Amino acid sequence: MVKKVAIVALAALIGWSGSGGEDLKVKITENLPYVDVEVNGKIVRIQRIQDTEHKLRNSYIRTSRPAPPFYVQEFKPVKGIDTVGELELLNFLKDKVNLDKGLLVDARMPKWYRQGTIPGAVNIPFSLLYEKRYADKILSQLGVKIKDGKRDFSNATELMIFDNGPWCQQAVREIKNLVELGYPKEKIHYYRGGMQYWQILGLTTLKPE
Amino acid sequence: MKRIVLTLLLGVVLGWGVTDAELAVDINLAGKQRMLTQRMTKDVLMVVAGIEPQKAKEDLKRSMELFDRTIKGLMEGDSGLGLVPVQDGKVQEQFKKVYNLWKPFKERIEKVLSGKYSKEDLQYIRDHNMELLKEMNKGVQLLVGVSKKSKSHKAQAINLAGKERMLSQRIAKDILLLHLDPSSKEAKEDLQKSVALFEKILNGLRNGDKELGLAKTEAPWIVEELEKAQKMWEEFKRDMEKAKSKEELAKLMETSDKLLAQMNKITKMYEAIYNRRKKISSINSIVNSFVQEKENQKHIINLAGKQRMLTQKMTKEALLAALGQDRKGNMEALKRDMELYDKTLRGFEKGDRELDLPGTENPAVLKKIGEVQEVWKPFKGHVKQFLEKGDIKDLSYMVANNEELLKRSNDLVQTFKKVYPTNNYLEEARKEIVDIAGRQRMLTQKMTKEKLLILLGVKPEEHKKKLQQTVSLFDQSLHDLIHGNKERLIVKPTNKELIEQFKKVEALWKRLKPLYEKDSLSDVEKALIMKGNLVLLKEMDKAVSLCETVMEY
Secondary structure: OOOEEEEEEHHHHHHOOOOOOOOOOOOEEEEOOOEEEEEEEEEEEEOOOOOOOOOOOHHOOOOOOOOOOOOOOOOOOOOOOEEEHHHHHHHHHHHHHHOOOOOEEEEOOOOHHHOOHHHHHHHHHHHHHHHHHHHHHHHHOOOOOOEEOOOEOOOOOEEEEEEEOOOOHHHHHHHHHHHHHHOHHEEEEEEEEHHHHHHHOOOEEEEOO | OHHHHHHHHHHHHHOOOOOHHHHHHHHHHHHHHHHHHHHHHHHHHHHHHHOOOHHHHHHHHHHHHHHHHHHHHHHOOOOOOOOOOOOOOOHHHHHHHHHHHHHHHHHHHHHHHHHHOHHHHHHHHHHHHHHHHHHHHHHHHHHHHHHOOOHHHHHHHHHHHHHHHHHHHHHHHHHHHHHHOOOOOOHHHHHHHHHHHHHHHHHHHHHOOOOOOOOOOOOHHHHHHHHHHHHHHHHHHHHHHHHOOHHHHHHHHHHHHHHHHHHHHHHHHHHHHHHHHHHHHHHHHHHHHHHHHHHHHHHHHHHHHHOOOOOHHHHHHHHHOOOOOOHHHHHHHHHHHHHHHHHHHHOOOHOOOOOOEEOOOOHHHHHHHHHHHHHHHHHHHHHHHHHHOOHHHHHHHHHHHHHHHHHHHHHHHHHHHHHOOOOHHHHHHHHHHHHHHHHHHHHHHHHHHHHHHHHOOHHHHHHHHHHHHHHHHHHHHHHHHHEEEEEEEEEOOOOOOHHHHHHHHHHHHHHHHHHOOOOOOOHHHHHHHHHHHHHHHHHHHHHHHHHHHHHOO
């Protein structure tokens, strides 16, 4: 699906010079100016928009959507699943995703994903896991083997899953589906802030082409 | 057609045997074997030279066991090491060759470990370690070829970074050989070659090297580790020049091990990028296949919905032609619509490339198609007769039976909806909306047909009642589509484009509705209905497409 990758126009606004990030006005934390991630053969730098007057203009400025289905999600919607924030996600990209020890998963439907996602994320729409034949294929890519007719999760990849944000249920549905399929809870993390919080903080997004 | 071909292609892609990620593990571990041939030889020489002999023996034993397990794993698979047997015959043959060379080599190593070795044993190791390395290297090259990665910079980076591990040990081995036999021309030449190659590869990994097929490494976390390796290498080279004593040699061997560990870390990083990319590519293929299947299903439901509209449109066109209203145009339209209905219905069953229909073997769907055919076959016969002769008998048949055809066409839509279940609120709601909006298209044609029948004086009271119901249904459904209706699972749209489109339909409907409700019409008003119903149908069709495709409803 992702053939080429184009950094969303925000990168142009950032005015990043390719330096070590010391000159950035808006850093992620005092000691973390940016995080690099490999996406389809290219290195994408995740940092915050440097224009302090910048405001969102896309659909993420909306405060309210019809509920159902857009109810506010619980902080820990599934017992035993770790809920994380942006810094944990960035560390996950740095320490796990780049070294193929973890996968960042965008659980939204492909239409949403194609509008822009977190760099380094792979799209596994939550609804796909309802269908066994697709679920089995995806699980096999996540390191799940079949042993004596049963799923063996001992080498299953660590996952961090997100969607549009706290008002969206797609990640929660994906997590519930995975748990139902037997995926170990300790190998799943939930980034509840999702695309809305990510963009509110001016963090780089990517539009898969 | 594009949909069907794509689905087939994706199916082929999904049918892979050994995955590229598994192959990358094979490439890495096969590459590591090259290093082990040199490391074992180096350790043997350390034992002989008395340089930390105990540590060298322990290391030698570990290397021997790992080499043995890996070569067997490459041939037969080893889940513990993550190795899968490569099916390619040439690769298998090469690994067998390595294994045959390895067996006598291993016997000599075991003798060194037991302390009961002869000069001949040592000579054998000296003479054959390079052969073992060479043949192992051939196996690695074949594996890289199998993964079709002779052109892939990343697979080449895994291979060459892995080769650096071997070179670090080969260089250490040559240094020890020269220590034991300073006159060895062979060792001197090999050392020079290995040093030059180590430097070339390291530089290639850092800056790219066309000759080696290496691209410049861009990943900052690997670049950082390559810089560390470069510093270690420079330190090693400096010490290499002056190492004379056993202590200095021992320190040099330690640095060579650090260099090996560093190159091993880097190899794993390349392997990680390669594996991740392959994994993502496979996941994308699976997701594409899933999305394609869902799109196909929506497309089928949409076409089935359109069939309902065609049943009414055909009858309306026949009536208009009979009334002499643009007879030629309406007869042509009737022929087109009859052929389209027929082609689509056949397509549902047998498949139709032009219409992007894959066909079905689902018994429930086949049963319903059969039920539609029961009504459609005679209906089609009368349409054909009407097209040929314009006989009023055939028109009467159409008027009397079009609603049964509509009912059965609608049953088919509902069956498709059942066999293609959705599993979330939004998709379910979307499916309902598309169905209701799709039905509006049919209603535009049904009410026009009914109006015509009234104007023609065909059972006017009965058709007046029907028209009232049709108008009311269209009215109510349009209201629900614009404002939402929880009971009917219709979400109020928030998408600007969709809201605008519904407003357009509403404005058209406001002008047309009074005309449908009016008892007697002037010629101008009749003409307005005849033109207006087609515009309304077209705009409603646009709305249906938007309902189907907008990201945020």
